[in-house]
Amino acid sequence: MIKPGLIKLCAALLCVIAGLTDGSDVTQTPILWKNKGDNATIDCRHTKGVDYYQMYWYRQLPGERMRQIVYTTQNTKPDYEPEFTMERFSATKPDALSGTFTVKNLVPEDKGLYFCAVRGAQCDTGREAYFGKGAKLTVLEPDHDVTPPTVQVFKPSEKECKVKTLVCVASGFYPDHVSVSWEVDGVTETDSVATDNTALREGKHYSLSSRLTVQSKTWFKPSRTFTCRVSFFNGTDTIDVEDSITGETDSGGMPNDTKMKIMQNAKLTYSVLIAKSFIYGVFIMFLVWKLKGLSGKQSSRERSCGLNN
Numbered sequence: 001m002i003k004p005g006l007i008k009l010c011a012a013l014l015c016v017i018a019g020l021t022d023g024s025d026v027t028q029t030p031i032l033w034k035n036k037g038d039n040a041t042i043d044c045r046h047t048k049g050v051d052y053y054q055m056y057w058y059r060q061l062p063g064e065r066m067r068q069i070v071y072t073t074q075n076t077k078p079d080y081e082p083e084f085t086m087e088r089f090s091a092t093k094p095d096a097l098s099g100t101f102t103v104k105n106l107v108p109e110d111k112g113l114y115f116c117a118v119r120g121a122q123c124d125t126g127r128e129a130y131f132g133k134g135a136k137l138t139v140l141e142p143d144h145d146v147t148p149p150t151v152q153v154f155k156p157s158e159k160e161c162k163v164k165t166l167v168c169v170a171s172g173f174y175p176d177h178v179s180v181s182w183e184v185d186g187v188t189e190t191d192s193v194a195t196d197n198t199a200l201r202e203g204k205h206y207s208l209s210s211r212l213t214v215q216s217k218t219w220f221k222p223s224r225t226f227t228c229r230v231s232f233f234n235g236t237d238t239i240d241v242e243d244s245i246t247g248e249t250d251s252g253g254m255p256n257d258t259k260m261k262i263m264q265n266a267k268l269t270y271s272v273l274i275a276k277s278f279i280y281g282v283f284i285m286f287l288v289w290k291l292k293g294l295s296g297k298q299s300s301r302e303r304s305c306g307l308n309n
């Protein structure tokens with residue numbers, strides 16, 4: 001017997017997967033910048049028509065999966081998921097096309113992305129859910145100064161051969177409302193960029209790293225510029241902080257310690273070969289000696305046979 005809860009969960013998951021479509025039909029407050037203890041209210045409205053009267057609210061905390069908090073319609077009471085309560089979260093649904101969601105008495109752990117989604121009838125009738133682009137909620141802690149990052153780009157390791165990885169580190173910033181972009185000779189790179197999903201907390205500040213992977217022939221061009229730009233939002237403005245490095249000349253592609261290693265390996269191989277041929281030589285000498293001894297014995301036996309005949 002399958003539990004109804006399980007069916008509900010599966011249906012919800014299917015809805016989430018089906019619902020990850022473009023968010024342009026659903027608009028929501030994009031940024032909330034609040035102090036600890038405040039309330040944060042997110043508005044959501046959509047242009048899907050009055051059939052899409054169901055509104056769902058989700059949140060995704062840093063490094064976690066998206067979780068549904070509450071489901072609302074115009075005429076019913078908000079339906080909370082078991083782990084969330086109306087003491088902390090409230091939702092309104094004044095009409096079919098809009099709704100609000102509030103996180104009350106904010107704590108730093110509330111910071112994250114909050115999503116609004118709208119849907120027509122139940123998922124099993126085949127109606128898709130449409131998601132907003134998410135609201136980024138920042139909860140400022142007391143005695144923490146808003147500080148932009150310092151940014152540094154590190155050149156790739158000499159040990160890398162075919163591809164080269166440039167590392168960009170943004171550090172010393174608060175809060176963690178940043179985005180990272182890379183440019184090669186002024187052209188934005190989107191492929192082959194990997195940025196940490198969550199910033200690392202170090203005392204009162206955050207750090208974050210991003211990696212750009214390029215072909216080694218792209219790196220080995222001294223006139224080429226590689227730029228890492230970190231856009232930091234300080235509550236009113238977005239401040240860009242960047243650092244750049246230039247490519248290098250290809251010095252035969254082989255760093256000194258690699259050369260050394262190859263030389264050492266060659267020496268070792270050579271010694272092994274010499275040792276092997278020495279052992280082989282000894283073995284041959286032994287065989288020769290053994291064969292000589294044998295033929296000696298044989299001739300003496302022949303001789304004795306000859307005597308018998």
Ligand SMILES: *[C@@H]1O[C@H](CO)[C@@H](O)[C@H](O)[C@H]1NC(C)=O
Nearest residue numbers: 146147234235236237238239
């Ligand atoms: C944010 O940046 C702008 C522009 O640099 C500046 O005028 C403003 O004071 C900054 N706000 C905070 C809270 O640091």
